[in-house]
Amino acid sequence: MTSTLATRPGASAVAVDRPGSRQQSQVTRLLPNWLIVVVIGVLALFVLAPVVYIVLASLNSDISVARGDFWPAVFTPDNYANIWTNVGLANGLMNSIIVAGATAIVSAALSIGTAYVLVRYQFFGRLTIMRALLALQSVPGTLLVLPVFVLFSSSATYLGLQVIGTRWGLFITYLTFALPFSTWVMVTYLRGLPKELEEAARIDGATSFGILTKIILPLSWPGIIVSGIFAFLLGWNDVLFASVMTNPTSQTAAVALQIFATSTEGGAIPYYGQMMASALVCAAPVVFLYLFFQKYLVGGLTAGGVK
């Protein structure tokens, strides 16, 4: 076997029957078993070492963590009980879920429309828009924080519209920062969809919007979910904007956690244990979200590709 193989997959594919699922997994196998085990093992170790550390620290006493102990002398679950009163995590988690969730949904909805137009239509400025979508991501957040804040706060002064301190302000900000990338994910996804159905519908007199909602949308769930997850994580993890634009009622979990994590000047030992416990609790919703969507995410991507 040499590397000068000339495979003609297109030609030979015709000869193959649809394989059963067991066979299918044999066919799509990309690596030998031993290598799969090695790769997964090494990466799992790489990822899990610090995670195990977090878990152990979340059950440890603060002074022991500060000393650099790995294994807790005494396991204490107290940290998990205390975070709800000390960190204000419940309120933060709710705000995070609402803001990040709304960001994910709306950015997916907006980006599919934008991407559809960019992929299927020709118009002046199209290329500029597509380039700008990526270029906009190079604008540093540290440059934008102050101007965005000035702008939002002046909306209260001049328009009587209070944005700072509400979830709306955060939502709009995250939505906007999520859009370029979400749109790109959708652009790349929509390019892969066949056009025949659309054309048929158009001949039947469907409007562009009708085609988008009735034909494109049902086929696009995998792309929508991918872009939605990215948008969600953007809102979930941001601290820079959230710390400036929220107040105690609207603060997100990330801010609540950071507030808790930051020890004040000349203070005592930070509550490492509670911090780690809170970090795990904050990560949990996203892990569940992913587990829930994984089926759609992966299965959907395949379905969209084949049929």
Next chain:
Amino acid sequence: MTTSNSASGTRHAARAARRASGPAPAVGPTNDPDESPTRSVPAISEGFETPAGKRGRGPSERNRPLWMLIPGGVLMIIVIIVPLLLGIYMSLLDLDQYTLRQWIEAPFIGIANYIEAVTQTNLFHGVWLSVSYSFIATVIAMPIGIAAAVATQNAFKGRAVVRSVFLIPYILPSFVVATVWRTMFQPGGIIDKSFHSLGADPGLFLNGPNTYWTLIFVQIWASWPFIYLLALAGLQAVDHEVHEASALDGALWWTKLRYVIFPYLKGPISLAFIIGMLNHINNFTLPFVLFGIPAPHDVELLPVLTYVTSFQSFRFGLSAAMAVVSLILIAIPLFIYLRVVKLDEAEQGGRK
């Protein structure tokens, strides 16, 4: 390229054809001489180049629903463009703690901030550090992400769990990641202890020259799952027929990977590369929490520098000027890159 292979061969042919067709990508239909094998390449792998670059018969001009661009456009103008312009305007003002209260009336000083930024600050040092660290971290994270995607491509018991585990670093908020690693890297911490028990003395991780590599290491840990996700999506897009074909041909796994599968990943990976680079360049939280301020000289990254200038020294004008200069320094290579990868050249793709 000595090996002839249909999948990659087709792509090269297509690319050559497109190059020959002239510089303005959107102008005319490009004819792809070879249609067959990859005609149904779908989904995300199509982001950057399409083998079958044919423009179909488009819908009539007046039906274009361009209004769908408006909501996103308006948002971006309000939340990114206007603040950006405002930021640029601020960079021309003598804006500091003394003038902030009536910032609109702050003295206009032209490019004085820019001159100071270039001549009296560590701006270029910061730009160089930011770009080089981003590049190294992105380049190393890429094979890791791809390997993980390839290894979890096939169903096996517990795959869902493995995939979720892989995403943990991406899910944890940056400052949690930074705090955890800082705790682990500190002198007398768990990593330091481990090195010493092996008889090695690596020196300090959070101060001095090692900081640069500490940062890269943590950044890789935190961001490889992003590459993994995009690579995974790209892999899902590989047609079943392609798998079947190469299985029939009995190709060795690495031959199949190299010549059949990887070409499909080029699009998502290029996208991941750009986004990864930009995310790293603008990453503020990680270095800030890992090393604190003032930052050690070896990790005086751009975002940290601008942050300190504006939120510690209150030189908002100067800080804005620094950010604008760095934006230009980053945007130019970015733009060249966008052209080189012919990101926007891909016309309507998918199968005919």
Next chain:
Amino acid sequence: MRFGTKARLAAIATAAVFALSACGSGSSSSSSGGAVNGAGKTLDVLVGVNTAYPEQQKQWMSDTAAKFKQQTGATLKFETFTSANEELTRIQTSVVSGQGPDVYALGTTFTPTAYSTGAFKVLTDSDWNKIGGKDRFNQAALGISGPDSSHLIGVPFASRPFVMAYNKTMLKAAGIDKPATTWDGLVDQAKKMTDPAKGQYGMAIAYKDNFDPWKYIWGMSVQAGNPLVDGKTAKLDDPTVKTAYSTYFGWLTKDKVVNPASVGWSNSQALADFASGKDAYFLMTSSGSIPTLDKSPIKDQWDYALMPTVAPGQTSDKAGSNQAASILSGDNLVVASYSKNQDLALAYINLVTSKDEQLNYQKIFGDLPANADALASLDSAPHMAALTQAAKESKATPFTGAWSDIQLDLLNVVVQSIPDLSSGNVSDSALNSRISDAQNKAQQSLNRVK
């Protein structure tokens, strides 16, 4: 999953919009009118989060709000900041937007910065009368309320003077009956108690802390007669500053009385090490360390003492020189000029700086009262003697808008020296060049003062 119908999408979108609106109601409603009666009004107060007593702080907030409601009829709402950075950000964003909290609890070292923005109310004599007069307060604590006695913006609220903690058992074992009062004497004592073989060191120092290092340099320089800023001239290039840095680094490199690992320690890590009984002294700590120490293995063996007040290289306090036992540290209350509730703001300040409230606050959080009577009544409480003395002998850092820059420049010398420090030697030339770099930057910041 084909739930791609318009109706469902609309439902989801509506739900999203609804969720966003629900109880996301605006922030402050600090507006309208200025009558003494505050019924129907809300006073917005920004305070630092107390990381040592989060639950107690919540309780204190609701108790205080209840008392305030009783006195004025107005609602009191607290917002919190956590770090110095966040505090600065909040000040800036409020300054630039002209909206935000009515009253701020500011760290003392930020008061000059706040003053320089011109966004906070300069208190008039009649304002002072409404809050019990200047005599109500520990006079040292007023030292950083404004540039001079007729331009004060800050009302002292709490003091957190810095002291050192020491391990009584270790001192006794080494035959030392009293903590040293000179820096040189402290090193001598520390040497006697250092035994690296047992993992025992004379001092716990947090070289990597984001705040500690400059306080040592400032303190030693002031004790040697150099206040670092003279009008608009920076004096970091004075030999006293270099002596201070050399002394500070020398504990590790020459005297070897601190754990080499401390190059990576923040204040809390140094505290943890001291609390585990491995160090004789823990410098630059405040009452905030009491809860940690009282829960630690050495809970019955520690006490506080004043940090040395005699500059390095000197044997006695020269007549007329500054004692500077500690930087003047704590919280000031300032009132935003844009606030529409100025009288309510003063009423709040009057409430929380009264003797009873101050003592109550001290009992809960350990911060010392700024109220003079309250402070005087505390001398005999456990661990309080050194703290109250330090509060009275604190010295303010220079009152200039450039101070936060200078503080950062001083700190930066230490940050950039840490690799050298960890290899055991900070060379003279490297130190000189870092100090002169700091001097230049400090002078530039002073030049910009308007």
